Amino acid sequence: xxxxxxxxxxxxxxxxxxxxxxxxxxxxxxxxxxxxxxxxxxxxxxxxxxxxxxxxxxxxxxxxxxxxxxxxxxxxxxxxxxxxxxxxxxxxxxxxxxxxxxxxxxxxxxxxxxxxxxxxxxxxxxxxxxxxxxxxxxxxxxxxxxxxxxxxxxxxxxxxxxxxxxxxxxxxxxxxxxxxxxxxxxxxxxxxxxxxxxxxxxxxxxxxxxxxxxxxxxxxxxxxxxxxxxxxxxxxxxxxxxxxxxxxxxxxxxxxxxxxxxxxxxxxxxxxxxxxxxxxxxxxxxxxxxxxxxxxxxxxxxxxxxxxxxxxxxxxxxxxxxxxxxxxxxxxxxxxxxxxxxxxxxxxxxxxxxxxxxxxxxxxxx
Amino acid sequence: xxxxxxxxxxxxxxxxxxxxxxxxxxxxxxxxxxxxxxxxxxxxxxxxxxxxxxxxxxxxxxxxxxxxxxxxxxxxxxxxxxxxxxxxxxxxxxxxxxxxxxxxxxxxxxxxxxxxxxxxxxxxxxxxxxxxxxxxxxxxxxxxxxxxxxxxxxxxxxxxxxxxxxxxxxxxxxxxxxxxxxxxxxxxxxxxxxxxxxxxxxxxxxxxxxxxxxxxxxxxxxxxxxxxxxxxxxxxxxxxxxxxxxxxxxxxxxxxxxxxxxxxxxxxxxxxxxxxxxxxxxxxxxxxx
Numbered sequence: 001x002x003x004x005x006x007x008x009x010x011x012x013x014x015x016x017x018x019x020x021x022x023x024x025x026x027x028x029x030x031x032x033x034x035x036x037x038x039x040x041x042x043x044x045x046x047x048x049x050x051x052x053x054x055x056x057x058x059x060x061x062x063x064x065x066x067x068x069x070x071x072x073x074x075x076x077x078x079x080x081x082x083x084x085x086x087x088x089x090x091x092x093x094x095x096x097x098x099x100x101x102x103x104x105x106x107x108x109x110x111x112x113x114x115x116x117x118x119x120x121x122x123x124x125x126x127x128x129x130x131x132x133x134x135x136x137x138x139x140x141x142x143x144x145x146x147x148x149x150x151x152x153x154x155x156x157x158x159x160x161x162x163x164x165x166x167x168x169x170x171x172x173x174x175x176x177x178x179x180x181x182x183x184x185x186x187x188x189x190x191x192x193x194x195x196x197x198x199x200x201x202x203x204x205x206x207x208x209x210x211x212x213x214x215x216x217x218x219x220x221x222x223x224x225x226x227x228x229x230x231x232x233x234x235x236x237x238x239x240x241x242x243x244x245x246x247x248x249x250x251x252x253x254x255x256x257x258x259x260x261x262x263x264x265x266x267x268x269x270x271x272x273x274x275x276x277x278x279x280x281x282x283x284x285x286x287x288x289x290x291x292x293x294x295x296x297x298x299x300x301x302x303x304x305x306x307x308x309x310x311x312x313x314x315x316x317x318x319x320x321x322x323x324x325x326x327x328x329x330x331x332x333x334x335x336x337x338x339x340x341x342x343x344x345x346x347x348x349x350x351x352x353x354x355x356x357x358x359x360x361x362x363x364x365x366x
Numbered sequence: 367x368x369x370x371x372x373x374x375x376x377x378x379x380x381x382x383x384x385x386x387x388x389x390x391x392x393x394x395x396x397x398x399x400x401x402x403x404x405x406x407x408x409x410x411x412x413x414x415x416x417x418x419x420x421x422x423x424x425x426x427x428x429x430x431x432x433x434x435x436x437x438x439x440x441x442x443x444x445x446x447x448x449x450x451x452x453x454x455x456x457x458x459x460x461x462x463x464x465x466x467x468x469x470x471x472x473x474x475x476x477x478x479x480x481x482x483x484x485x486x487x488x489x490x491x492x493x494x495x496x497x498x499x500x501x502x503x504x505x506x507x508x509x510x511x512x513x514x515x516x517x518x519x520x521x522x523x524x525x526x527x528x529x530x531x532x533x534x535x536x537x538x539x540x541x542x543x544x545x546x547x548x549x550x551x552x553x554x555x556x557x558x559x560x561x562x563x564x565x566x567x568x569x570x571x572x573x574x575x576x577x578x579x580x581x582x583x584x585x586x587x588x589x590x591x592x593x594x595x596x597x598x599x600x601x602x603x604x605x606x607x608x609x610x611x612x613x614x615x616x617x618x619x620x621x622x623x624x625x626x627x628x629x630x631x632x633x634x635x636x637x638x639x640x641x642x643x644x645x646x647x648x649x650x651x652x653x654x655x
Contacts (some may be wrong), residue, residue, distance in 0.1 A: 071453065077452075077453055077456070079460075130636075132640075133636060133639055133640055136639070136640055136643050137639050137640075137643045139452060140396045140452065140456070140594070141590065141639050141643060143396075143456065144586055144587075144590055144632075144635060144636075144639070145635075145636045145639060147586070147632065148632035148633060148635060148636040149636075151628070151629050151632045152629050152632060152633055152636075155628065155629060156626070156628075156629040273464075276460055276464070279457065279460070280457070280460075280461070283453075283457055287453070324471065324472050324475075326471075327467075327468045327469075327471040327472040328468060328472060329468070330464050330465075330467060330468035330471070331464065331465050331467075331468025331469050331472065332468070333461075333464050333468075334460075334461040334462060334463065334464025334465030334466070334467075334468060335461065335465050336461070337457055337458065337460065337461030337464070338443055338458050338461040338462060338465065341447070341450075341454050341457055341458045341461065342443070342446050342447065342458070345450070345454060
């Protein structure tokens with residue numbers, strides 16, 4: 001399955017070439033250009049507002065990749081991913097605030113990076129716990145158990161018990177300067193932006209590599225038909241749980257990353273709405289493609305921001321519009337999902353593919 | 367006492383669950399927007415009631431609004447999705463639920479509103495040894511009456527039989543001259559109406575705010591418990607969930623403070639699915655490659 005157009009006269013002779021990262025020099029050049037834009041040009045030109053939006057995009061991408069992995073590649077529909085993001089965020093926060101870190105780790109600024117890793121492991125394990133029913137049930141019933149994960153984790157355990165640790169009440173506040181990576185204290189949008197870039201790139205490359213390996217092929221086989229996959233000798237339960245583990249881990253990384261952008265975390269940051277939002281992102285971007293996830297995240301965040309900008313001028317005449325903007329956002333999100341599902345069921349990734357084809361084949365489209 | 371209250375609330379859940387099962391049976395749509403359907407019905411009837419209409423008239427008018435909205439929803443959104451994969455249809459209903467919820471919050475706000483003057487008096491009633499609030503009792507009675515009406519509708523009227531036929535075998539029903547599109551629209555209309563009545567009754571008990579929509583989500587454990595495509599299962603499941611919820615609220619809250627009542631049905635459902643994946647009376651599909 002080669003998705004790139006090769007120059008005339010160049011043919012692949014084996015599967016290794018077919019799945020290679022850099023198939024042509026042109027692609028490599030494009031990717032280097034993208035990296036330069038992301039790491040050099042955007043930080044130079046963007047102001048704090050643009051950077052904060054980009055950080056939100058990055059957080060959405062990190063959260064949605066796990067959902068994409070489960071829904072788009074393994075066929076396990078999940079509507080409770082915010083629970084695992086919350087577990088990651090709370091694990092990381094609690095570790096930073098409560099754990100007696102050795103002096104040397106604190107001095108080198110390793111506490112936060114280590115807590116991100118532990119958060120990934122913990123929320124992966126938590127995700128496997130709620131993925132266990134997938135051994136027996138699938139489809140709609142699995143959706144319900146993942147919903148149960150959301151309500152049990154966020155609304156019950158975190159609100160009722162985890163938030164009480166240390167006697168802080170509802171929210172954990174993160175004093176400035178607590179979040180430190182190496183020598184840098186993460187305190188501005190720009191530093192969060194760089195951290196976001198690194199995490200997103202690591203996660204995207206990791207997932208892409210997983211997908212073109214044996215594990216990824218097993219997941220895709222399960223998605224397409226789980227009974228056939230089992231007949232072909234794939235241990236279905238094991239690979240499903242592995243998918244839950246990886247997805248939960250990436251969710252945990254997303255949560256642990258996002259606390260660097262917040263002054264305080266509370267259970268209200270991880271509502272059921274956020275789980276559904278992530279599913280909406282991958283549906284709009286395109287199910288079953290990683291770059292679709294990125295398109296979806298960019299599209300949703302930017303469209304919502306533009307909606308807000310559009311509402312502000314109207315606020316003088318209709319102050320209710322701005323006051324209740326959250327509700328407009330909710331309704332618009334719902335409507336966007338419906339419209340995309342009905343008129344563009346393949347998502348933005350499919351449009352992108354069509355555009356690329358058009359230009360690759362231009363001017364002779366045959 | 368706790369059990370009685372549970373049964374009373376469960377009656378309302380059963381009514382909403384019936385609407386859910388109906389949509390699933392007739393058109394195969396797994397509807398996650400049920401909570402918002404209850405919200406809309408409840409707020410519409412509240413608006414009519416606070417305009418000064420008698421309660422029954424307000425309820426009747428909200429039924430009519432529910433009918434129209436149900437048909438519109440089906441025609442605009444769900445009609446184009448026949449034959450699409452499960453995830454697509456589910457996500458459209460999720461999108462619908464956000465759309466409805468956002469609209470309701472925008473129009474009516476998020477403050478708790480009560481039916482003023484109260485529809486049912488607060489004086490409790492003694493039935494033998496148990497004491498029941500009037501709102502609970504009348505809600506239960508209303509829910510049971512509507513349940514009976516709906517069940518009779520399916521068993522004895524021409525439209526109801528057409529809906530049963532479509533649920534059973536769509537192709538055969540089509541060849542016998544049943545209009546499937548009409549049946550789908552009717553299913554959504556009835557679900558809207560049942561949810562609206564359920565929402566109104568729930569709003570009478572505790573006051574009306576967005577969390578009534580969450581109570582509407584509780585029908586999901588109820589239908590899973592009873593089996594997705596079984597009408598008696600929906601009724602039994604609804605009442606069971608109501609009782610379970612109240613028992614947990616009464617006995618477990620002491621040991622696990624912090625909203626056991628809201629989470630218990632979902633936790634129960636997750637465990638229940640491990641042992642009986644098809645519910646009590648759901649069909650077990652045999653899958654072939």
